[in-house]
Amino acid sequence: MVYPENFEQKIEFHKIRQLVDSFCMSSLGKEKTSEMHFSTSFEEIDRWLSQTAEFVRILEEEENFPADHFYDVRTVLRRLTVEGSWIDQHALFEFRRSLLTIYAITAFLRRDEDKNPKYPHLLSLAANVVVYPDIIKKIDAILDDFGQIKDTASPQLADIRRRLASTINSISKTLNTLLRNAQSEGFVEKDVTPAMRDGRLVIPVNPSYKRKIRGIIHDESASGKTVYVEPAEVVEANNRIRELENEERREVIRILTDFANYLRPFLPDLLEAYEFLGWIDFIQAKAKFALQIQAIKPDIADSPEIDWVQALHPLLYLSLQKQNRKVVPLDIALNQENRILIISGPNAGGKSVCLKTVGLLQYMVQCGLLIPLKENSHVGLFSDIFIDIGDEQSIENDLSTYSSHLLNMKFFLKNCNEKSLLLIDEFGSGTEPQIGAAIAEALLDQFNRKQSFGVITTHYRNIKHYANDHPGVINGAMLYDRHQMQPLFQLSIGNPGSSFAVEIAQKIGLPQEVIDRAAEIVGSDVINIDKYLQDISRDKRYWERKREEIRHERKRAEDLSSKYQAELEKIDKQKKEILAQAKLQAEQLLAESNAKIEGVIREIRQSQADKERTKQVRRSLNEFREQVVRKKEDETNKRLMSRLSPTKKKPQENVQLFPGDAVRLKGQTVAGKILEIQGKKAWVVFGFIKSTVAIDKLEKVSQSQLKKEMKEAIPDSNMRELMHERKLKFKPDLDVRGMRGDEALQAVMYFIDDAIQLGISRVRILHGTGSGALRQIIREYLTTVNGVTHFQDEHVEFGGAGITVVDLE
Incomplete structure (x- = not known):
């Protein structure tokens, strides 16, 4: 249940209902929209949601869903339960087109019925829909493509229309003859043609000549300048046309009555089919509304x-x-x-x-x-x-x-x-x-x-x-x-x-x-509690922002780690390839050397040299072979080291560092900038992180490397947009008047920290004059902040000693 009675009005659900209603294509769907109600049945709700979600998929993925001719002919069909009733021509045409739509929708949903249906919940709606193709054939025998009764709807109708056409043709010839005679005598204008009045063919005549043409005056124009005369020669023929038209009307009614008699046994199934069409209309309206508001099935x-x-x-x-x-x-x-x-x-x-x-x-x-x-x-x-x-x-x-x-x-x-x-x-x-x-x-x-x-x-x-x-x-x-x-x-x-x-x-x-008086009335505890809540809320937002920044930095570090790991694996693979190639070349060189040595020995033996001389030559050649091997190994190692670190430079020894220098931690790749040097330690900012580092752990790098790192500090567009948005929203003025000292100091800390991160060059802190205590606390803090280059009183015209202007790096 929902309470109160105007529940929908209070949550504005009536507007949702109106929006869904606007997407309905017929009164069938609108009726379902008006019946939409709160349910507590899990099965029912899940079925409703699944049906709509399936239709969202149809709208997004399908191009051939039948979505035309959603006509509501249920009232006409219910009238046909009375014997002797018939369906009129216009309603029959709408019935035919909407029936074709129902058949097309059921065929669309049943196309994969025997396998794995793509839209099972919508298919279940069509389970009770009975399709009668013969009904369409029966209608097609009566109506043409434009919804008109065919001449061939019955033999009697064909005969009546043939006789009617013959009679009209005969009258037309007679009228044309009479009209030419009247025109030759000047009774009728030259450009006048026969007209139709009250279902009878007549001649338009000037009022002054109306007695010149024997016949019946049927009508007069609004201006009174024309009267419409039915010549006596065609009166009988016009009467015959009237009779034939009445015969045609009776025959059409007989045809439509026969069709109603044929249709009557199928009415329960047909009404069920239109109930199905109403559900489809309602569901498609819900699906279109869902797409409009980017809704999903949760x-x-x-x-x-x-x-x-x-x-x-x-x-x-x-x-x-x-x-x-x-x-x-x-x-x-x-x-x-x-x-x-x-x-x-x-x-x-x-x-x-x-x-x-x-x-x-x-x-x-x-x-x-x-x-x-x-x-x-x-x-x-x-x-x-x-x-x-x-x-x-x-x-x-x-x-x-x-x-x-x-x-x-x-x-x-x-x-x-x-x-x-x-x-x-x-x-x-x-x-x-x-x-x-x-x-x-x-x-x-x-x-x-x-x-x-x-x-x-x-x-x-x-x-x-x-x-x-x-x-x-x-x-x-x-x-x-x-x-x-x-x-x-x-x-x-x-x-x-x-x-x-x-x-x-x-x-x-x-x-x-x-x-101030209000604060005295409620007491300082109430005011302080409210301020504590504000501080908690502000701190939570601050740390949530910090946590998001850390998350981005952690993801960047993980990406870099993955990249370096891949590079190491690539280098290791290259190392193995180089060593294998070097080993092969060394073996080839040794084989060539051994061949040379053996050739020398053969020469010695052939020259009948003594054994001692042979040993001496062999030792000399062994030394030569070892020198060749060492030389080849040295060349291989040099080439390998060159490929592993092609841009490596000799380490800088005892290089003096100063504020503003670009540096990095020894053994690391991320560059930063020195903000301040205090003894053997330096304040360095790496990306968004500021920390103290021992000077002997730093090495100097080029300013171009620092610029490259600063660009890479925000690797993805989301982070850049975040920083840009924060910078646009940042207000360079902070008002701490009325705050306690510790509260004001905390606000200033966050404020200055944000300004440095966003690269703001100048900010203003409004602390008022008062006793000067707040001003002193703030300025004592500013002297300890790395990144604060200068601070002073605002110009006297803009606040003087009540405002501190802070310049930042």
């Missing part, structure tokens, strides 16, 4: 759960698409551990949109509509969805807004269970805050005890505390950019959100004394 479970990744509000998506803007997707998860999500954050920050997105998409999927989210999402089913959004005060029932909320809460408590989904906006609002917050907490406790699921928005601090202290309930926040003072419309689950009431009041321009 992984669906027969249990209450929500695990959505990048879900979109379809109506907001379509609206922003017209403005060339993008909607911020929603990531949300509700499970048995965290069933109820408490969302807090500033007004106009997207809390209600988040709530409506959950309600609309869950209702859509349980009505059988595909929904826009990512494929790795998981969708569960709920037996009930209860919603409490908006002002429900009633003059008729004398109910205030808060009273109507309480009535809804009463209904929720009575009917909710472990399979219910509660959607409550501004929980507990509308009455005195203290008692409203207490009642809201008590209600939340009951919902939690009943193990219901829910998404609830609130500003009450006690509700946030309850979520922190009780299992089954979890906090969430709509993020807000504190520096730019604008909502991010992004849901973050795990921490409560801040209302940013003070910041928004300052942005609007409320007098500072009013804001």
Whole structure:
């Protein structure tokens, strides 16, 4: 069940229904759209979704799906159940064309029925559709291709039309003769031709000559300048035409009545076929709507759960698409551990949109509509969805807004269970805050005890505390950019959100004394808690950004590692090939040397040299052979080393390094830049990473190598776009007025760090004058930051000592 009665209106599902309806091709599909309803049956919902998903594939992949002539002739067919009734000519033509469409669709779906059907869920719809080809043949014997009754529809009709044509031809000849005579006597204009009035052939005549032609006056033109005379000579013939036309009409009715009699036994099957055509029309409309909003069939479970990744509000998506803007997707998860999500954050920050997105998409999927989210999402089913959004005060029932909320809460408590989904906006609002917050907490406790699921928005601090202290309930926040003072419309689950009431009041321009007085009234603890929430939210976004950057760097390192591993394997293969080639060449050289040695020995023996002389020569030759082998090995090793490191240079010894030099770690390839040297250590920035390194572990490289590394520091277009987008959004002014010292210092640290990373050359920090303590803390910190080249007071005309201008490398 869904509650209240205007549930669809509250989540704007009626607009979804209208959009689906606009894609229907006939009243058949529109009727199904109006009947679309919320279901709790897993089998039914899965079947609906599968049918629509299959039709999406048809729209994307098929070109020959029959999509013409979706006519609704069910009313005509139902009238034919009465004996003696007939189907009129126009309805018969629509019946024929829509029947052909039904036959074509069933043939399309049944083409692989005996093998592995491509669209099994749509095929199951066609299971009860009975095809009667003889009906089409029967209609084709009656109608031509333009929907007109054929002369051959019956022998009697052919005879009647033959006689009718003969009579009309005879009258035409007589009229033409009379017309020529009248024209020769000047009674009728030269360019006048016979006309038809009330089914009778007549001659247009000037009123002054109407008595000159014997006959019957049938009509007069609007201007009164022409009268239409039926000559007496053709009156009888015209009467005969009337009789023949009546005979033709009676024969046509007889033919159509005979066809109705023939068709009557098939009417139940035909009505079932048009029911099928209505479903196909409805499903194709849902599929076209799904493509319009980029919707998919999600992984669906027969249990209450929500695990959505990048879900979109379809109506907001379509609206922003017209403005060339993008909607911020929603990531949300509700499970048995965290069933109820408490969302807090500033007004106009997207809390209600988040709530409506959950309600609309869950209702859509349980009505059988595909929904826009990512494929790795998981969708569960709920037996009930209860919603409490908006002002429900009633003059008729004398109910205030808060009273109507309480009535809804009463209904929720009575009917909710472990399979219910509660959607409550501004929980507990509308009455005195203290008692409203207490009642809201008590209600939340009951919902939690009943193990219901829910998404609830609130500003009450006690509700946030309850979520922190009780299992089954979890906090969430709509993020807000504190520096730019604008909502991010992004849901973050795990921490409560801040209302940013003070910041928004300052942005609007409320007098500072009013804001200060408000802070005194609520107390510093309340203000500080709100600021702590802001700090947590800001830190979380900062570290999420850092984590994303690290992820990109890690992927780059992994890619480089894979590349180097492949290079090493290639080098190892080349080494083996070179050594094998060198060994072969050495063996050839030794063989040549041995042949030379043996030749010398033969010469010695032939010259009758003594044994001692022979031994001496052999030793000399052995020494020669060893020298050749060593020389060949040296040449091979040199060639191998040359191929392994063709550009290697001699290491630089005792090279003095200075700030600004391009360097790299010895034995590494990534180049960096020295920012500062402190004793035996140097501050070096490698890509986006800044670290201290011992000077003796660094070696100097060329500036061109550094530029190449800096280009490769952002290897993919996504990272470049990310940095470019961050740089565009970066504001060079930071306002820390009103912050505590530690809070201001932390904000400045993040601010300066981001500015250095993005290559910003100058920024301004607004700290005010006051006692000067905040200014001193900030400037003491700036003296310790590598990358800060200079800072000073702003020009007196633009803020003077209340603003510090910082120049960065």
